[in-house]
Amino acid sequence: MPFASLGLTSPLARVAADQGFVHPTPIQTAAIPAILQGRDVLGLAQTGSGKTAAFVLPLLQQVLGARRSTPRRLLVLILVPTRELADQVGGVTRELADGLGAPVKIVTAFGGVSINPQMMALRGGADIVVATPGRLLDLVQHNALNLGEVAALVLDEADRLLDLGFAAELAEILALLPPQRQSLFFSATFADEVQALATALLHEPVRIEVPAEPDTRPDITQRAIEVDPPKRAQLLKHLIQTSDWGPEARVLVFAATKYATELVAHKLHRAGIHAAAFHGDLSQGGRRDVLNAFRASELQVVVATDVAARGIDIAQLPVVVNFDLPRSPDDYIHRIGRTGRAGASGLAISFVSPDTEAHFRLIEKRQGLRVPRERIAGFEPVPGEAGELDEDGLPAAPQGLDPNGGVKGKRKSKKDKLREAAARGG
Known part of the structure; x- marks a missing residue:
């Protein structure tokens, strides 16, 4: 037509x-x-x-x-x-x-x-x-x-x-x-x-x-790796340096907070991996410079908050890593949708801890699928370890989730707030 x-x-x-x-x-x-x-x-x-x-x-x-x-x-x-x-x-x-x-x-x-x-x-x-x-x-x-x-x-x-x-x-x-x-x-x-x-x-x-037609759905392989929060940065470095999609493949990593993006990017850079943080506190020029360097493969890894989940199209981006799980199952879809674009295949990896297992099950339920859990030798979760500090003795980048996907007790729901806002706007 x-x-x-x-x-x-x-x-x-x-x-x-x-x-x-x-x-x-x-x-x-x-x-x-x-x-x-x-x-x-x-x-x-x-x-x-x-x-x-x-x-x-x-x-x-x-x-x-x-x-x-x-x-x-x-x-x-x-x-x-x-x-x-x-x-x-x-x-x-x-x-x-x-x-x-x-x-x-x-x-x-x-x-x-x-x-x-x-x-x-x-x-x-x-x-x-x-x-x-x-x-x-x-x-x-x-x-x-x-x-x-x-x-x-x-x-x-x-x-x-x-x-x-x-x-x-x-x-x-x-x-x-x-x-x-x-x-x-x-x-x-x-x-x-x-x-x-x-x-x-x-x-x-x-x-x-x-709805997405079966033959037009992105070809994205999803993996879920069980790991305690303090071991996530070391596991990320291990994957980048040893997987068959590295060491030159570009990787987009999602973290929950601006602090976490800076901390993870710093650890990767210290390990010899060209990485940079990407978040809302950067100037527009700084954000543009990071994305241009990433597109030109001058950066191998960008660690971003969810500001990057919408409106950014990086051609031939093979891997997305959820260092922190997103609060919303919808945001998960947008995050992993940064890979597997324009007919290319992609890989989406999520780090799942005992505390976030229930939230990841909710993400799976919304997608109507089950992602097998994996364990990597040397990075297995240790029962009973809270792990408040990472391997550098620094506070671990927070996941910022609860098992119910962000339900906030008895406070007003977002839906109630939006209805009130819509009524005021009307």
């Missing part, structure tokens, strides 16, 4: 083809006509399914068909959770718009860099803004941006936007938007929090779910 048959104009269909979108993917086939009709959309599809083009192409058509004004009115607002995803979505949007030869002004805004160039870019207005929530609110507070005429709101990676720290900012943004607008929620997973917010904010949405 050609793109033109979905309702896109000939120039947009041609631009899609020029950018390599030869045939619409299932999510594009279902979403593009609905968006062109002005419907709200709740779209669920796996990473790499073409979600970005599914909403960018029809929204570009709407922008081109809107009446022009001076200064430009912000018509489309795309919210994303990370700087890297903002760069990626902004880049795709700009490439598609540039191919049209039409004057569509697109501004990408995120934190970690000076706000001044972004404020300068917004002089005279913008047609489309791709932004992280915090920086968007900064721009509004500086009177650089007015959200009062937004015609379409997109939440890309909607589940991550509703993680801790985003819900309150999202509620502020929703309160600044016009009540009559088109709203589009897209994600690879839909947690209960997303469904709760969608119920509150979407009007008779078109729900699109595109």
